[in-house]
Amino acid sequence: MKIRNISLINYRNYKQLNIELGKDVNVFQGENAQGKTNILESIYYAAFGRSHRTNKVKDLIMWNEKNAQVRVYIEKDRLDKTIDMNLLSDGRKSISVNKVKLTKIGDLLGVLNVVMFSPEDLKIVKESPGLRRKFLDMEISQLDKKYYNSLVSYNKVLAERNALLKSRRIDRNILDIYDVKLSEHADYIAKQRINYINLLNSYGYSIHKEITTNKEEIRYEYKSSFSLEGNLRENLKKELTRKREMDIERGTTSAGIHRDDFLILINEVDAKDFGSQGQQRTAVLTMKFSSLEIIRKVKGEYPILLLDDVLSELDLSRKKFILKSIENIQTVITCTGVENIEEYLTGNYRLFNVKNGSIADGGE
Numbered sequence: 001m002k003i004r005n006i007s008l009i010n011y012r013n014y015k016q017l018n019i020e021l022g023k024d025v026n027v028f029q030g031e032n033a034q035g036k037t038n039i040l041e042s043i044y045y046a047a048f049g050r051s052h053r054t055n056k057v058k059d060l061i062m063w064n065e066k067n068a069q070v071r072v073y074i075e076k077d078r079l080d081k082t083i084d085m086n087l088l089s090d091g092r093k094s095i096s097v098n099k100v101k102l103t104k105i106g107d108l109l110g111v112l113n114v115v116m117f118s119p120e121d122l123k124i125v126k127e128s129p130g131l132r133r134k135f136l137d138m139e140i141s142q143l144d145k146k147y148y149n150s151l152v153s154y155n156k157v158l159a160e161r162n163a164l165l166k167s168r169r170i171d172r173n174i175l176d177i178y179d180v181k182l183s184e185h186a187d188y189i190a191k192q193r194i195n196y197i198n199l200l201n202s203y204g205y206s207i208h209k210e211i212t213t214n215k216e217e218i219r220y221e222y223k224s225s226f227s228l229e230g231n232l233r234e235n236l237k238k239e240l241t242r243k244r245e246m247d248i249e250r251g252t253t254s255a256g257i258h259r260d261d262f263l264i265l266i267n268e269v270d271a272k273d274f275g276s277q278g279q280q281r282t283a284v285l286t287m288k289f290s291s292l293e294i295i296r297k298v299k300g301e302y303p304i305l306l307l308d309d310v311l312s313e314l315d316l317s318r319k320k321f322i323l324k325s326i327e328n329i330q331t332v333i334t335c336t337g338v339e340n341i342e343e344y345l346t347g348n349y350r351l352f353n354v355k356n357g358s359i360a361d362g363g364e
């Protein structure tokens with residue numbers, strides 16, 4: 001899978017832009033606040049139908065404009081695909097693939113696969129379980145539509161259950177129905193998450209050893225708010241029944257996949273609480289490069305790799321690991337100066353100079 005071309009109209013600080021990407025490494029260099037991340041964001045948007053930075057469609061539209069357009073042209077299995085997005089300032093958006101308008105975001109997922117790595121991703125290791133769940137949900141959703149649809153259905157039932165728990169009149173028969181539905185969706189979601197954790201373990205182990213020159217071993221462990229032994233559906237249903245009175249008292253649902261987490265263990269020690277900044281950074285790097293391999297295993301080809309200003313933060317050996325590993329992967333890198341990475345870029349790369357919402361193609 002390769003992106004051949006990106007066109008933007010009124011997107012963030014780009015009035016009009018049309019660029020051809022190179023098949024290998026593409027470096028967008030420029031000073032701060034010139035529009036480098038905006039390019040990565042538009043690619044991410046075409047993959048997931050949402051931004052990694054904002055939930056507001058309006059933020060993506062050039063100030064004082066009414067709509068923005070993004071078109072990404074992809075070469076895939078020798079078939080070409082075009083993703084078109086029209087973003088409106090009232091918050092609406094429409095997305096088409098090959099000119100066919102999609103009725104739900106789920107149908108966009110998997111058309112364009114990407115892995116994004118930005119300095120913000122350190123939070124996946126350091127911060128709350130919500131960010132780790134989001135990592136799993138985004139990665140699995142782009143490989144499995146059923147997962148995404150189950151997640152949407154689960155969240156809908158969860159919101160209804162929570163609304164009922166908060167209301168004054170609690171109908172226990174309706175709670176019974178919600179518990180059955182939640183457990184049904186959670187069963188598939190939890191199984192796919194566990195499967196993904198197993199894949200992270202199998203790819204991550206050797207990647208992490210390589211990055212740390214055999215000094216560290218990484219292991220991931222799924223932590224659930226209900227028992228993972230035997231029948232997950234029954235286990236969650238029982239747990240919801242067991243906690244029902246507490247849930248009614250608190251007005252919220254205390255068990256389910258929305259409460260789950262996973263541990264990132266380095267040499268069997270939790271990286272969240274005890275990892276050094278460097279170890280946490282390496283753990284994220286391992287996760288991102290494992291995600292690349294998992295996508296390749298499932299889809300038969302590498303996704304597009306988006307590296308947002310991460311190289312400057314990494315030490316030499318990690319920088320070298322990344323630049324060596326991207327040889328067969330179409331990669332888009334943003335940086336403030338190519339000088340810092342140029343000597344490690346072994347193959348061809350295409351250089352783009354970004355300045356105040358316009359891009360000059362610096363050639364190969």
Ligand SMILES: Nc1ncnc2c1ncn2[C@@H]1O[C@H](COP(=O)(O)OP(=O)(O)OP(=O)(O)O)[C@@H](O)[C@H]1O
Nearest residue numbers: 012013032033034035036037038059060061062063
């Ligand atoms: N909706 C918008 N309309 C117009 N300009 C915008 C909009 N949103 C952001 N910008 C501008 O885009 C620029 C930021 O772009 P971007 O985040 O891509 O920066 P960057 O080049 O990646 O910088 P850094 O290296 O600091 O991360 C800023 O100048 C900001 O004012």
